[in-house]
Amino acid sequence: MPSNDFGETVTILVVEDDEALAELLRALLNREAGWGATVVHDAAAAREVFHHVRVEVLVVDVNLPGISGLELLTLLRADPDWREPPVILMSARADQPEIAHAVSQGDVARFIAKPFDVDELIAAVRVAVSSTAGDSRK
Secondary structure (H helix, E strand, O other): OOOOOOOOOEEEEEEOOOHHHHHHHHHHHHOOOOEEEEEEOOHHHHHHHHHHOOOOEEEEEOOOOOOOHHHHHHHHHHOOOOOOOOEEEEEOOOOOHHHHHHHHOOOOOEEEEOOOOHHHHHHHHHHHHHHHOOOOOO
16 A cells, blocks of 8 residues: 555655665655655654654664664654654664664564665565554554
8 A cells, every 4th residue: 555544645754874875765765656755864853853744654774873773763762752653674784683682572663684675675665554554643
């Protein structure tokens, strides 16, 4: 299902500090009908977006400048505006124990290693979008 039950665009927030990769992710996600990807490059900008936009899927790099993507998730979950969107975690360093822990605890919907397969990424986001369909959280 490409859009939510109201026919609106599904908002996907991408948090990726590599600007070229971020733009590639934005282009890949925006070419899907009913998806609208917004890109930010650090945790502070991601937190700001969550205060103003209803993010329905979060794609976040683990290795961000300042604080990690996992630390960002901890901060967002403590925020009263947090709405529990499915989280897709990405990293070039798949061997980090924190990633395995987050996946095993169900803190993230999916982990994708970089470099990533485009079809795998789109499929993971498609599953995440489907899991938000009919979700009444505001």
